[in-house]
Amino acid sequence: MLGAGLAKGMRETARNFIGSYLEYERLTTVEYPEEKIPAKETARQFPFLVYDGDDPEAGLRCVGCQICEKECPPQCIYIEKSKEKKPDHMGKMQLYPHTFDIDISVCMSCQICVEVCPFEAIKMDTEFEYSTTDRFGGLLADKHMLAKSNEHYNRIHPTEASAVDAKRKNDREVAAAKAKAKEEAAKAEAAKSKTDG
Amino acid sequence: MLENIFVVAKQSVMGFLSGFLPEASLPFISSFLSIAPILGIFPLLFALTTIFERKGLGRIQNRRGPNRVGIPMTDIRIAGFGQFIADGIKSLTKEDIVPSSADKLIHFLAPVALIIPVLLMFSVLPFGKNLVPLDMKNGLLFFFAVGAASELSIFMAGWSSRNKYSLLGAMRAIAQMISYEMPFILSSLVVVMAAGSLSLVDIAEAQTGGIWNWHVFTPWGLLGMILFFIAAMAEANRSPFDLPEGESELVAGYFTEYSGFKFAIFFMAEYLGLFAALSVWITLFFGGWNGPFGQYSLLPSYLWFMLKLVLCIFFIIWIRGTMPRIRMDQLMNFAWKFMLPMCLINLLGAGSGYYIRQTFPQSPLAGWFFEWLVVGTALFWIWLELGDRIAGKALTQKREYRYADQ
Amino acid sequence: MQSAFYILALLTIAGALGAMNFKRLVHCVLSLVVCFAGLAGLYLNLNAQFAGLVQLLVYVGAVAILVVFAMLLTRNAEDAPQNAGSTDWYLGLGVASMVFLILAFAVQGSELGAAETGKLSDPSVKAIGKSLMTTYVLPLEAMALLLTSALIGAVVIAKGPEEGGKP
Numbered sequence: 001m002l003g004a005g006l007a008k009g010m011r012e013t014a015r016n017f018i019g020s021y022l023e024y025e026r027l028t029t030v031e032y033p034e035e036k037i038p039a040k041e042t043a044r045q046f047p048f049l050v051y052d053g054d055d056p057e058a059g060l061r062c063v064g065c066q067i068c069e070k071e072c073p074p075q076c077i078y079i080e081k082s083k084e085k086k087p088d089h090m091g092k093m094q095l096y097p098h099t100f101d102i103d104i105s106v107c108m109s110c111q112i113c114v115e116v117c118p119f120e121a122i123k124m125d126t127e128f129e130y131s132t133t134d135r136f137g138g139l140l141a142d143k144h145m146l147a148k149s150n151e152h153y154n155r156i157h158p159t160e161a162s163a164v165d166a167k168r169k170n171d172r173e174v175a176a177a178k179a180k181a182k183e184e185a186a187k188a189e190a191a192k193s194k195t196d197g
Numbered sequence: 198m199l200e201n202i203f204v205v206a207k208q209s210v211m212g213f214l215s216g217f218l219p220e221a222s223l224p225f226i227s228s229f230l231s232i233a234p235i236l237g238i239f240p241l242l243f244a245l246t247t248i249f250e251r252k253g254l255g256r257i258q259n260r261r262g263p264n265r266v267g268i269p270m271t272d273i274r275i276a277g278f279g280q281f282i283a284d285g286i287k288s289l290t291k292e293d294i295v296p297s298s299a300d301k302l303i304h305f306l307a308p309v310a311l312i313i314p315v316l317l318m319f320s321v322l323p324f325g326k327n328l329v330p331l332d333m334k335n336g337l338l339f340f341f342a343v344g345a346a347s348e349l350s351i352f353m354a355g356w357s358s359r360n361k362y363s364l365l366g367a368m369r370a371i372a373q374m375i376s377y378e379m380p381f382i383l384s385s386l387v388v389v390m391a392a393g394s395l396s397l398v399d400i401a402e403a404q405t406g407g408i409w410n411w412h413v414f415t416p417w418g419l420l421g422m423i424l425f426f427i428a429a430m431a432e433a434n435r436s437p438f439d440l441p442e443g444e445s446e447l448v449a450g451y452f453t454e455y456s457g458f459k460f461a462i463f464f465m466a467e468y469l470g471l472f473a474a475l476s477v478w479i480t481l482f483f484g485g486w487n488g489p490f491g492q493y494s495l496l497p498s499y500l501w502f503m504l505k506l507v508l509c510i511f512f513i514i515w516i517r518g519t520m521p522r523i524r525m526d527q528l529m530n531f532a533w534k535f536m537l538p539m540c541l542i543n544l545l546g547a548g549s550g551y552y553i554r555q556t557f558p559q560s561p562l563a564g565w566f567f568e569w570l571v572v573g574t575a576l577f578w579i580w581l582e583l584g585d586r587i588a589g590k591a592l593t594q595k596r597e598y599r600y601a602d603q
Numbered sequence: 604m605q606s607a608f609y610i611l612a613l614l615t616i617a618g619a620l621g622a623m624n625f626k627r628l629v630h631c632v633l634s635l636v637v638c639f640a641g642l643a644g645l646y647l648n649l650n651a652q653f654a655g656l657v658q659l660l661v662y663v664g665a666v667a668i669l670v671v672f673a674m675l676l677t678r679n680a681e682d683a684p685q686n687a688g689s690t691d692w693y694l695g696l697g698v699a700s701m702v703f704l705i706l707a708f709a710v711q712g713s714e715l716g717a718a719e720t721g722k723l724s725d726p727s728v729k730a731i732g733k734s735l736m737t738t739y740v741l742p743l744e745a746m747a748l749l750l751t752s753a754l755i756g757a758v759v760i761a762k763g764p765e766e767g768g769k770p
Contacts, residue, residue: 010515334652349671375668
């Protein structure tokens with residue numbers, strides 16, 4: 001019958017209309033600034049720099065190797081190396097970035113910097129609310145803005161972060177074992193030379 | 198007391214003014230006092246409809262809809278009902294852009310030429326008992342004639358913009374409005390036959406005395422109500438017949454090249470035309486300003502009218518939230534192969550219904566029963582047959598693209 | 604009423620003049636619509652509601668649209684504006700004056716011409732309908748037949764020859 005399908009459709013929309021007032025779960029949207037949907041684990045927006053411990057300066061994983069700066073397709077990363085060195089998590093003396101800037105307005109969120117970083121120092125953040133009244137200075141993220149703790153990384157990408165942490169722990173253990181072996185070898189060498197001498 | 202409050206108010210204002218104003222100016226003052234409330238109330242209703250429509254469509258799609266704009270400088274949101282004021286201020290203060298290749302004069306005249314007939318439509322509508330700005334003997338004809346005059350301004354808007362989308366939208370609009378003009382008029386004729394008058398005031402008065410006297414409760418009235426509503430939707434370019442401004446195809450149709458307040462005028466004219474058509478729909482089939490309980494009116498007549506109008510507005514928002522836009526060939530098939538024959542058959546039904554009732558002069562109930570039995574069954578059967586055989590096939594058949602497929 | 608008549612008459616004549624003299628075809632059509640609307644206003648001013656409203660409905664609502672469609676679908680309306688004026692205007696002048704004379708004699712000769720304008724009453728739609736269905740039923744039916752045949756003819760012409768060689 002002509003019009004029967006229309007009546008069926010009208011019934012469906014009426015059910016939605018009334019249901020949206022009665023059942024909160026029906027609503028597919030949230031009221032954004034007050035209420036936010038938690039970011040998905042796979043969400044990626046802009047890069048940030050990971051640091052360990054409590055001090056963003058001392059714990060920064062970045063060694064200023066500039067690989068990401070060279071690989072970045074839109075050339076949005078600017079790095080200045082430091083003159084002096086500081087020990088990294090394995091106790092090795094490394095340089096660190098004196099300046100590390102990312103121009104958020106240029107970044108295209110390609111994640112290539114994350115792929116190429118050998119030190120697990122740069123990762124993708126889920127933060128997206130960068131709106132500012134100053135479109136040049138306000139969108140240029142410096143080292144202090146970019147540095148975020150490893151706990152933050154563990155919170156936004158737990159699976160990936162635990163894998164990274166395990167790898168770094170393994171690295172440290174291997175390095176420690178190596179150092180120990182070396183030390184022992186040196187000790188043995190010294191003992192040998194003592195006995196020899 | 199409440200029933201005649203507007204009439205009494207106008208008389209007292211006129212009595213007060215006649216004390217010191219010259220005699221010759223009084224007819225103008227009187228007309229102004231009749232026109233001003235219409236110019237105030239219906240644009241306000243339009244503004245409220247825009248926000249209700251957005252909220253309603255949101256709820257239909259399981260969203261919240263706009264609920265932010267409230268009183269400025271405070272945190273009070275009044276559920277988003279400040280939105281229409283913000284929209285009004287925005288469109289008033291926006292830059293008015295006229296395309297450099299446009300026909301400037303016609304481009305300017307089109308919105309003016311559109312809003313005048315649309316506002317004129319309201320002049321013959323009976324909003325309540327004794328509440329009609331102009332009690333015209335041929336009120337219904339006036340409504341249709343003035344409505345037909347608005348078609349040309351749509352063409353003016355589309356042609357003068359020098360834009361393909363505008364012109365296509367205008368051509369679609371004209372083709373659609375011309376096609377549905379006929380069912381629009383013919384479907385209302387059954388009521389004219391029943392009431393024996395073209396005056397909308399007389400038609401409304403013919404339905405006094407309770408809900409069972411409304412024309413929608415006769416078989417031809419029911420069918421006429423449905424046909425008139427469909428034709429009115431098409432005349433007002435309203436979903437699902439919003440092809441002239443199909444935003445997914447034609448940007449905004451005939452008013453693509455309009456901005457600022459001229460755009461707002463087009464927008465408003467469309468809604469005001471819709472309100473006028475719905476008001477006529479109410480007057481023809483749903484008893485106009487009559488309450489449903491006979492002599493127990495409960496509410497003043499104008500409030501009954503507004504209540505019915507608001508219910509109609511909710512109904513069309515509901516329809517807009519439900520139905521997809523139909524295709525141009527479906528539109529034409531539906532107009533000429535279903536609506537027009539149905540309207541003509543309905544005229545026959547109204548005539549035979551009249552004679553069936555005449556044969557039972559003593560008992561109106563028996564007349565009513567036999568009318569439904571004979572005319573109602575016949576019209577229902579024709580609806581099914583015509584709907585399935587002609588319109589159903591035309592609406593569902595695959596379209597043949599004569600040139601694109603080769 | 605007198606001033607309304609002058610305004611409407613001016614509007615009608617201006618519209619008619621514009622329809623003749625504008626360079627662009629669309630402007631001519633729109634000007635013609637002004638002329639139609641002015642005529643409708645004149646009818647209404649003469650207390651002939653039905654005639655005036657039907658004039659509005661048919662001429663402004665339908666005939667003008669028909670002209671617009673014919674214009675936009677048959678030739679390119681965006682052509683360079685051409686001079687619409689004809690060279691043999693004196694011939695037209697002769698025809699126009701003859702039509703005017705015939706109309707003037709007819710109006711002067713009829714009894715309606717002698718009646719005072721204010722005294723003419725508006726025939727109700729009911730009365731018009733009744734006389735159409737009784738006194739003038741034959742012309743009405745003949746007209747209906749003519750229009751139907753014209754409609755069918757238009758459909759046949761528009762459809763063109765059947766594809767696939769079927770007769």
